[in-house]
Amino acid sequence: MPLHWRTDAPFAGAGPFLPHGLGRSYGDECLNDGGVLIRTRSLDRFIALDEDRALLTCEAGVTLSEILKLVEPLGFGLPVVPGTKLVTVGGAIANDVHGKNHHRAGTFGAHVEELELLRSTGERIVCSRASHAPLFAATVGGLGLTGVIVSATIRLRRQPSPRVDAETLAIRDLREFFDLSLESDARFEYTVAWIDCLARGRHLGRGILHRGNPAQEIPPPPRSSRRLAVPFELPVSPLNGFTVRAFNAAYYLRHRLSGGTRRVPRDPFFFPLDGVDRWNRIYGRAGFFQFQCQLPPGAAEPGLREILSTVAAAGEGSFLAVLKNFGEATSPGLLSFPREGSTVALDFPNRGSRTLRLFERLHAAVREHGGRIYPAKDALMPADQFQTQHRRELPAFRAQLDPAFSSSLWRRVNPGE
């Protein structure tokens, strides 16, 4: 069911309803088995741009890519971007997404001034921190369950150039990740580490750290880039132990050798996978599972050690393993994922029950260390783990739910509802 105009009323039939952006979430939170998906991508109009106050108002189906294209030539940027620019504003709010500058800027939702929500009753509610605050807090990071976000006002960041002065450093082990992150977070707007999941023992946590600051320059005129595409699904995954090992070693070496600061364009720094159309196809037909968790500051090092050694021991090579420290900013949403501590994201080709058993061990490790799992990337977390990790916020969240809305994820973590 596509929504073309923000005046449309999309609630025909019994539902349950769930808004859908670009489907860039990895798990079942953007699915609604047996229900109705309300497609918001055609709500792609800008509404107002106030350059003096750095405020942009747009419809919720506008993508972050479209925003950057509009505002960068005017000397603005988005304060927070996730690892892909091909997501909608509605999706970015509903997952309260984070980027490489979480330690400075907090989450995407922290820069949302107000939003307009369409409820299944047909009611349209403009909410912000000042007006309908409980509904605002439930909607930011609210997994699409409080209604359809039809438009939002976002605070932009003044930034002369979209390019980044970036450095890449080798990390020998997990201890060094924490030391380098601490030092880098103080001096750099962007930090993120890439970890070689196959390194074990004293090499555990070996990897590289990218860090950077916005380039202070008058930017060169943009060039259009050609995209590489993976044109079909490979029948079997080429990501077997060997290829992943080789890939990881090469990546590690390449980055260890290229030291120093380089001025790099926006896309390879922030959105490396966007350059490859349908990159997910390299995992083959069976697809893959993502895993991303957060661990509180005290438990981060032992927790990560346990998670990384579990992954290394399982030999289910991860293609992407991303490590980052979250800052202390309080997220604006009740269910927002980011909290002070560390976060790690991994993905695994789906190899059936072996993969499921590995996830059970990972989930147990997160639970034991008082951590939380990111619903945007989850398809397997047990119901009671969701209930436990959000136990403090769930009563207030439930009070704001739109009763006609639900998702496959919500039904999975609330069996019997």
Added chain:
Amino acid sequence: MAQAVVRRVASAGGEVMLVARDPEKLRHVGDDARVRGAKIADLLQADLDLVGGHAALLDRAFAALGTVDVVLIAQGVLAAPEDCERDPALAERVLVTNMVGAALLAQAAALRLAAQGSGTLVGISSVAGDRVRGSNYQYGAAKAGFSAFLEGLRCRMSGRGIRVVTVKPGFVDSPMTAHLAKGPLWASPDAVAGVILRAAERGRDVVYAPGYWRLIMLAVRALPRWLLIKLRL
């Protein structure tokens, strides 16, 4: 489709005047165009089926814009044949909006452009008008009529410094077709907007959008009638 055209014009910093029937949608498209860089000469709410209003509307457009480079006629209504059979008022709307209203607006606009001595009139018809079938006969007949009208208007206006362009889109993923299942032949409004603007600038006077529909319609026009009937197309 008109919105997609306006966006392309906006990104190039062009000046536009927009006409629509629904004041809310008019404002939404106008705001979007303004943020994307368009200069908005005027926004005008009008029901284009009311052909008596066309003259005043064109007066206002030519006054607001000064010289007009392109007039784009993009209104349209699609309805299933069975709904039109049940409801003659709906059938009338399909015929009037797609044919009578569009044709009379085209006529009036072409005369203004001719008086100005320059400019291009672009009318959006449809491949549906190239071969009218049982599954869309009210809409198809109206579009066939509009295409034929533009054909004649083009001859009539020759030598007067203006062009009359007919655009025939195939399947386009727009609000009009929101209820239909999409397949590989479907194009985006933006792709069609590219064809429209290129055609407005130069080239053929009758264009298909995307271009491969010229071949498809060549084949469809050649189908014998008994086959169309048999296939219930």
